[in-house]
Amino acid sequence: MSEAEHAAEEGAKDFIREVVREDLASGETSTVVTRFPPEPNGYLHIGHAKSMCLNFGVGEEFGGRCHLRFDDTNPAKEEHEYIEAIQRDVRWLGFDWGEHLYFASDHFETLFAWAEHLIENGHAFVDDQTAEEIRNTRGTLTEPGQNSPYRDRSVEENLDLFRRMRAGEFSEGDRVLRARVDMSSGNINMRDPVIYRILHAEHPRTGNTWCIYPTYDFAHGQSDAIEGVTHSLCTLEFADHRPLYDWLIANLPTPMVPRQFEFSRLNLTHTVLSKRRLIQLVEEGHVKGWDDPRMPTIGGLRRRGFPPEALRDFAKRVGITKSDNVIEVALLEHCARELLNKRALRRMAVLKPLKVVIENYPEGEVEYLDAVNNPEDEGAGKRQVPFSREIYLEQGDFMEDPPRKFFRLAPGREVRLRYAYFITCTDVIKDDAGNVVELRCTYDPATRGGDAPDGRKVKGTLHWVSTEHAVDGEVRLYNHLFTEPEPTMGDEFLAGLNPESLEVLNGCKFEPALAEVNEGDAVQFERQGYFGCDPDSGSGHPVFNRVVGLRDSWAKIQAKGQANK
Ligand code: ATP
Ligand code: MG
Numbered sequence: 067m068s069e070a071e072h073a074a075e076e077g078a079k080d081f082i083r084e085v086v087r088e089d090l091a092s093g094e095t096s097t098v099v100t101r102f103p104p105e106p107n108g109y110l111h112i113g114h115a116k117s118m119c120l121n122f123g124v125g126e127e128f129g130g131r132c133h134l135r136f137d138d139t140n141p142a143k144e145e146h147e148y149i150e151a152i153q154r155d156v157r158w159l160g161f162d163w164g165e166h167l168y169f170a171s172d173h174f175e176t177l178f179a180w181a182e183h184l185i186e187n188g189h190a191f192v193d194d195q196t197a198e199e200i201r202n203t204r205g206t207l208t209e210p211g212q213n214s215p216y217r218d219r220s221v222e223e224n225l226d227l228f229r230r231m232r233a234g235e236f237s238e239g240d241r242v243l244r245a246r247v248d249m250s251s252g253n254i255n256m257r258d259p260v261i262y263r264i265l266h267a268e269h270p271r272t273g274n275t276w277c278i279y280p281t282y283d284f285a286h287g288q289s290d291a292i293e294g295v296t297h298s299l300c301t302l303e304f305a306d307h308r309p310l311y312d313w314l315i316a317n318l319p320t321p322m323v324p325r326q327f328e329f330s331r332l333n334l335t336h337t338v339l340s341k342r343r344l345i346q347l348v349e350e351g352h353v354k355g356w357d358d359p360r361m362p363t364i365g366g367l368r369r370r371g372f373p374p375e376a377l378r379d380f381a382k383r384v385g386i387t388k389s390d391n392v393i394e395v396a397l398l399e400h401c402a403r404e405l406l407n408k409r410a411l412r413r414m415a416v417l418k419p420l421k422v423v424i425e426n427y428p429e430g431e432v433e434y435l436d437a438v439n440n441p442e443d444e445g446a447g448k449r450q451v452p453f454s455r456e457i458y459l460e461q462g463d464f465m466e467d468p469p470r471k472f473f474r475l476a477p478g479r480e481v482r483l484r485y486a487y488f489i490t491c492t493d494v495i496k497d498d499a500g501n502v503v504e505l506r507c508t509y510d511p512a513t514r515g516g517d518a519p520d521g522r523k524v525k526g527t528l529h530w531v532s533t534e535h536a537v538d539g540e541v542r543l544y545n546h547l548f549t550e551p552e553p554t555m556g557d558e559f560l561a562g563l564n565p566e567s568l569e570v571l572n573g574c575k576f577e578p579a580l581a582e583v584n585e586g587d588a589v590q591f592e593r594q595g596y597f598g599c600d601p602d603s604g605s606g607h608p609v610f611n612r613v614v615g616l617r618d619s620w621a622k623i624q625a626k627g628q629a630n631k
Contacts, residue, residue, distance in 0.1 A: 080386035082120065082327050086128055086297060098130030099296045101168075102156070103286070105137045106148040106270070108341035109356045109363045110155045112377065112398070113332040119381035120329070121299055122161040133293055134163035137170050139285045141269035149270065151356075155364040159374045166293075170285045171271045173292050177280045178232065180288060180318050181243060181262055185224045189317050190261065191217055192227040193244050200242070203249075204257055210250035211257040217246065231264055234277045238264045245284075247313060255310045259283055287311035291320035298326040302388065332384060333392040336546035336564075337362045338553055352563060353547070359600075359611045360547045360567050370544065371588040371598015371613035373409070376402040392552060400620035402613055406588055406596040411439045411446060414484065414529040415591040415610075416575040417541050419458035421533065422505045424489060427455040432532075435515070437485040451577055453486050456533040458575045463528050464505060466494055473525035475505070481526040484592060488513040488524060529592045536575040539608040542600070543569040580608055588613055 089095035100121040104110060110118075125132030134156060138144050156163070170177075184190035193200065193214045205211030219227075228243055230236065243262035251257055261284035266277050290298045305328045315323055333339065338347075339362060347353050347361070356363055359370030367377065380401040384393050414437075433453045440446035463474040475481050480490040493506035512519055516527070545567050553562040583589060588598045595615040602609045 080329075081388070082297070082299060082329060082386055083124060083127070085327060086124055089296070090128060095296045097296070098124060098128045099133065099294050100125045100130070100299055101133040101135045101290065101293065101295050102161075102163075103135045103137045103289075103300075104152050105140070105143075105282075106145065106152060107140065107143040108148060108345055109151055109365055111339050111341070111344065111364065112334065112337075112362045112367065112380075113339040115159060115364060115377045116332040116381045116384060117299070117301070118156060118159055118161055119378055120386055124297065124299070130296075131166060132161070132163060133166040133168055133295065135168040135170065135289060135293065137282060137286060137289070138269070138271060139170050139280055139282050141265060141267040141279065144270055146270050151365065155368075158368060159364065159377060168289070168293055169271055170280075170289050171269060173285070173289050174272060174276060174280070176292060177285060177288055180320075181228065181280070181284070182225065183318060184245065184261075184314075185228060185243075186221055187317065188221065189246050190224070190243055191219050191246050192224050192231070192241050193217075193258075193260075194241050197239060197242075200244075200260070204254060205249070207254070211254075213249050214244070214258065217258070228262070231262070231278050232276070234266075236264055238266055240264060243278075245310075245314065247310070253306060253309055255283070255307050256313070259310060283307055283310060284314065287314055287324065287326070288318065288320065290324040291315060291318075291322055294322055295324045296322075298324045300326060300328055301331045302328045302390070303331075304328055328388070329386045330388055330390050333390070334362065334398070335392055335395045335551040336548045336553070337395055338548065338555065338559060340555070343555075343559060346560075347547075350560075352560065359542070359598075360544050362547075368586070369598070369600065370611045371586075371596065372398075372402050373405055373588065376405045379405065394620065394623055395546065396620040396623055399614040400618060403596065403616070403618060406590065406613065408442050409440075410588050410590040410596055411579075412437070412441070412592050413580050413589045414451065414531055414577045415541070415580060415594070415597075416458040416460050416529065416531050416536075417571050417591075417594065418461040419531075419573065419575045420461045420464060420502065420505065422457050422459050422489075422507055422530075424455050424457070424507050424509050425492070426508045429455055431455070432534075435485045449579055451485060451579075452532045452535040453483075454532045454534055457483070457530045458533055458536060459505070459528055459530055461502075463526075464491070464502065466502060474528060475526065480510075480524050481528055482513075482516050482524050483509075483530050484527050485516060486514070486530070487511070487516070488518060529594075531575045531577050533575070535578050537578060537581045537606065537608065539574050539576055539580070539603075539610065541571040541574045541597070541610050541612070543571065543612045545569075574610075576608060581606060583608060590616075 102118050102121045122132040193216045203212040242260045244258045245261050247256045249257045262278050265279050308326050357365035357369045380398045434450035436448050437451045468476040477491050487509040489507040489509045491507050495504040497503050547567050548562045549564040583599045585601045596613040597610040598613050600609040600611050
């Protein structure tokens with residue numbers, strides 16, 4: 067069975083794959099070609115990941131290919147930095163465009179020739195009206211637009227003016243080239259849309275070669291046709307542009323006819339996914355940068371410690387539909403948790419340390435105790451963790467006056483230290499203000515490894531780090547960037563920022579193995595969650611980002627959903 071046939075049987079069953087499957091079966095398409103077409107005016111976000119998973123996914127699954135094309139038609143907003151970052155992000159997510167890297171600007175000469183072709187056939191004209199005049203005569207949803215007074219210029223005059231636009235004879239805004247379609251169309255996109263405008267701006271790739279640039283609507287479909295894209299997949303807001311794309315293709319000598327299919331954008335709770343808004347967050351300093359781990363950008367998620375496979379799994383579970391909806395960010399977290407549970411090494415880290423002295427443990431002695439690296443993966447083996455007379459416990463694991471359901475340490479109570487011994491709290495030491503600053507405990511040497519030979523049970527098992535061997539470092543805990551599940555998207559969206567989206571903990575104590583973690587590695591801090599090693603880590607001073615906690619809020623949401631049915 068060929069790869070394509072296999073995909074046809076086993077693959078996802080969304081409506082786009084259904085179309086591709088049929089087109090391949092009927093011979094309508096011989097090799098499926100898709101493309102991912104970012105505009106290089108910002109960084110990619112998790113919404114783009116959905117689009118990439120679809121485009122590259124379809125290309126791969128059906129034995130075809132997916133191009134990476136930069137839609138770089140607006141020199142004013144575009145930068146090299148974005149072009150580089152986008153390629154890095156696509157690769158990191160696990161996709162490969164092979165030799166099929168394109169830029170709309172590669173096609174500028176062809177697009178110009180095609181614009182002339184439209185003029186020659188009476189399908190385009192140079193308009194001298196101002197942008198405002200054009201806007202005011204476009205009509206509304208209920209009223210038709212008005213023809214431009216320049217609409218009936220001769221082919222010769224139009225060609226002459228268009229060439230002089232290219233030659234740089236005019237200023238920005240003096241003239242535009244418009245397609246000559248239908249000012250009374252019910253679809254506003256068909257009302258003589260602007261297809262070229264004058265922009266005396268340097269382009270990141272073509273420099274000063276051009277001072278006129280095609281609009282996105284003119285460049286997009288034609289670029290697809292030049293590259294041989296068979297299935298042009300885009301989000302729903304472009305459905306209304308499809309008639310224009312089809313009209314242009316029908317009136318141009320393109321080598322083939324791409325077909326466009328639209329699917330719904332990804333929306334996520336507690337998150338904004340518009341590049342314009344994300345730029346604002348960065349530029350106004352509400353986050354530390356594009357790769358701030360609270361950002362829904364690919365760079366932010368990577369820095370936080372999300373594995374690329376978790377993003378791909380997420381895209382798969384979200385699926386492809388035509389209906390607008392909002393996905394719980396808890397699902398994304400669930401995907402990371404599930405994957406990291408299988409993969410991440412377990413380590414002990416005390417985030418808010420409380421010193422504990424084990425009074426009957428010999429002074430100066432150190433033992434190395436076996437600790438399992440990953441109970442989900444036997445191959446991950448064991449490590450040795452040093453134990454000594456002084457250790458750190460988590461402040462939250464002790465209560466002087468515990469409520470009934472608190473099963474951790476309290477005066478007179480016995481608990482297990484993971485991989486080590488049972489200890490009993492014998493004394494509580496406080497500072498002048500009455501804060502608990504140290505605990506005194508005793509241990510039972512017979513419980514080495516964490517079990518009592520007499521079979522007695524304890525209710526709590528705590529993580530710990532030997533003080534003498536502890537590696538000091540920082541931990542950054544993240545919460546949703548926006549407090550509300552569905553943040554308002556208007557200009558006042560900043561008011562919805564969660565003031566507690568970041569909590570920085572200094573003086574955290576890590577077991578020695580954590581000194582050797584590399585940037586990008588994710589580990590499980592036992593009992594706390596999954597943490598990724600941040601590039602801010604210095605030698606001997608690791609910095610960790612919390613990817614997700616251990617508690618699965620998605621499972622809870624699902625359970626609730628079941629109960630409500
Ligand atoms: P934004 O609205 O965030 O600025 P955009 O659509 O302008 O994004 P492009 O660079 O033009 O960004 O997008 C590249 C591709 O990614 C397009 O095909 C677009 O439809 C798709 N895309 C962008 N945002 C999403 C999203 N939230 N969900 C799914 N696909 C998306
Ligand atoms: Mg866009």
